[in-house]
Amino acid sequence: MVLTSFISYLSLEKNYSQHTVSAYEKDIKTFAHFALQEYNVENIDAVDYTLIRSWIVSLVNASISNRSINRKVASLKAYYKFLLKIGQIEANPLIKHRALKTSKKVEVPFSEEEMENVLQQIEFKNDFEGVRDKLIIELLYTTGIRRAELINLKLVHVDIETNVLKVLGKRNKERLLPILGSTKKLFKEYFKYRKNIQEISDKDYVFLLKTGNKIYETFVYRIINHYFSQVSSKVKKSPHILRHTFATHLLNKGADLNSVKELLGHSSLASTQVYTHNSIAELKKVHLSSHPRSRE
Structure with missing residues (x-):
């Protein structure tokens, strides 16, 4: 197996995040373990699709969701694509594989009223x-940045004089986002408090715990869940x-779709279009209440 080379390729050439690279590595090692345990195959580099299909069947039988299975298979497919690229194999055994069917995941956004209640009504x-907590909520809502982007935001990325935020997105793709007046005010207030922390381990990062260490993924999730549970019944x-x-x-x-795409840091419009189903519902409502024929 040339897994080590593949992992280096993902990190150094593809610029994938450590979290993504770890997920790829785990998926491939899981398959390798299956091949060894079930078929006594020590090297998965030259297996055929029959063995991979058996693995997929075992995952289905283990009641793992189709979405999760597709992700695992995508990791394996990328691995074989890499082997093909470096001349280690002559054909990708997953080239004709079709992803398992999955139901469309519709995520319900917070309403404007819920956002107003959190930012204006909660003390x-x-x-x-x-x-800090209020600024985190405000920043996520007014810029649309990802959780990982928020966590890794550095002091040098925040320019409250020109009202611009520099964000390093997926694959280190950089984008500039505008800072609203309300967000700027919170930044100034937060930085005053931040100066009073005695020992700061992660001094380059914007968002810290009171211990001086930078915030982490579960912590951000807990903040959002805590405050929004007070105003929203959404699951x-x-x-x-x-x-x-x-x-x-x-x-x-x-707002036009292309502008939203740029703000979100998407590489294609297809990624942004998943957010349009709610705006279409809004348009239907306006259409129904405004068009003369709607009363017929």
Whole structure:
């Protein structure tokens, strides 16, 4: 197996995040373990599709969702594509594989009222943690940045004089985002509190715990879940729903799809179009209430 070379390729040439690279590595090792245990195959580099199909069947029998199975198979497909690229194999055994059918996942964004209730009605503590939490919610909603982008945001990326935020997205793709007046005000307030932290381990990063370490994924999720549970009965309350809300509210107010695509940092319009179903629902409502024929 040339797994080590593949992992280096993902990290150095493809610029994938460590989280993504780890997921690829885990999926491939899981398949390798299956091949060894079930078929006594020690090297998965030259297997045929029959063995891979057996693995897929075993995953289905283990009640793993089709969506998760497709992700695992995609990791394996990328591995064989790499082997083909370096001349290690002559054909990708997954070249004709078709992904398992999955149901479309519709995520419900927060309403404008829910956003207003969180940012205006909830009393955040007037201290470092309270101001930080409010700024995190405000920033996710007003810029649409991803959770990982928020966590890795550095002080040098925030220019509150020109109201611009520099974000390093997937594959280190850089984009500039505007900072709204309300967000700028919170940034200034937060930085005042941040200066009073005695020992800062991760001094380059914007968002910190009161211990001086930078925030982490589960922590951000807990903040969103905690505050939105007070105003919303929606089942899913996560940082990604705020990104979804950002895009939906912009589209509902007439923003064009290309502009939203750039703000979100998507590489193609297809990725942005998943956010349009709610704006279409809004358009239907306007159409129904405004068109003369709707009363017929």
